[in-house]
Amino acid sequence: MLHSMTGYGRASQDGVTVEIKSVNHRYLDVSVRTPRGMPLSEEAVKTRVAAAVSRGKVDVAFTVENGAAHGQCAEVSYETARMYMEAAKRLSCEIALPNDLTVFALLRLPGVVREVKTDADESMLAERLSRLLESALEVFNEMRRAEGERLCADILEKVLEVERLVAFTEIRSPESVAAYRQRLEQKLSETLRGQALDENRIMLEAAIFSDRVTVDEETVRMKSHMVSLRETLRKGGVVGKKIDFITQELAREANTIGSKNSDTDIGKAVIDMKTAIEKIREQAQNIE
Secondary structure (H helix, E strand, O other): OOOEOOEEEEEEEOOEEEEEEEEOOOOEEEEEEOOOOOOOOHHHHHHHHHHHOOOEEEEEEEEEOOOOOOOOOEEEOHHHHHHHHHHHHHHHHHHOOOOOOOHHHHHOOOOOEEEOOOHHHHHHHHHHHHHHHHHHHHHHHHHHHHHHHHHHHHHHHHHHHHHHHHHHHHHHHHHHHHHHHHHHHHHHHHHHOOOOOOHHHHHHHHHHHHHHHOOHHHHHHHHHHHHHHHHHHHHOOOOHHHHHHHHHHHHHHHHHHHHHOOOHHHHHHHHHHHHHHHHHHHHHOOEO
8 A cells, every 4th residue: 555745634623623734755754833831742743643654744733722722620819809809999999980890800800810720631631632633644644545546556557658668669679670781781782783792791780780779688677677666566555765766777778778779769669668757756756
């Protein structure tokens, strides 16, 4: 099973949200954003993500709405409340206006009420965050898996194209040697003007040409690389770098075939071959 390095996952419950997104990267790079005071440590999050992801730049963001992080447990500072009440009384006397300070207004003043975080609240929130992280990772990896399947199908389609072009090159290469021999005989006949042709010389020239343009070794290696590529895709796992390496080897052999031949048809096939290999390489950049 292949996984793409790009993906997105989100999980939310009771005002707490976890979002995970990733893009391509040579190695695993995890960044975590949490509100201040979160009971789940950044290192714990990174460790969990690293267990589920092998490569890519992964961003994990925790969002907690007001009042969602803990229960509604509140503590009243009666000393602060009395301070506000005494100040209100004195002000009422000084400016000769009625004291209309209400309990509701008093509770809204700074320092009168503060939220109390108990050990139980911290533990429950940490557990909730961990569950949401797992849910987000599940959605995230499912999206990466689905994208990985599409990448695999596309690569296999390109492999078929390369195999077809390699087969054409194997057939066309001997034909180009025969065509060269025919052109050589025709040219010599025109030059000698009816004189007897040196068959041994023609055979020697054709053999030299054949040795120079033969691509048997290159096509055999290319077919071997494509077998390896198919096997790698079948096994799956963390194979992006391996696929990239195989495509480099395929491109190297295609370049050699192109440099050996002056045949127009083989030249066109090599261009198409290199285009398909480059598309495979581009897709490999997206695979974990």
